Amino acid sequence: MKNYKIKASDFKQLIEPMGGCIAPDTITVEGLPVRFMYRAEPSNDVDSGWQFFSGTESQEYIDDSSNSAIYDVNTIANYDPAIIQYLHYPTGTDLIRVEGSDEFIEV
Numbered sequence: 001m002k003n004y005k006i007k008a009s010d011f012k013q014l015i016e017p018m019g020g021c022i023a024p025d026t027i028t029v030e031g032l033p034v035r036f037m038y039r040a041e042p043s044n045d046v047d048s049g050w051q052f053f054s055g056t057e058s059q060e061y062i063d064d065s066s067n068s069a070i071y072d073v074n075t076i077a078n079y080d081p082a083i084i085q086y087l088h089y090p091t092g093t094d095l096i097r098v099e100g101s102d103e104f105i106e107v
Contacts, residue, residue: 006078014074015084035055
């Protein structure tokens with residue numbers, strides 16, 4: 001059982017519902033901030049397409065499906081509210097956080 005950094009009962013509704021996303025344990029368990037965010041083509045009607053990463057994950061870590069899960073996008077917004085202003089960006093968006101800030105830029 002995973003020990004998440006934020007309890008489900010502590011989540012606030014920060015955004016309008018927009019579906020699911022993928023995030024690794026480095027964000028939800030270790031509590032690291034989002035450093036990379038990418039919006040892929042959604043795979044179904046409840047998929048936002050968003051994928052979030054802390055930037056500390058190795059390819060081997062990402063390839064192990066037990067290290068990531070599908071979350072409501074609002075969940076990840078609670079972990080790192082800096083992502084909120086970018087969530088309306090279109091499919092194909094690839095963003096990296098500007099070091100030491102809450103700003104993301106396209107790559």
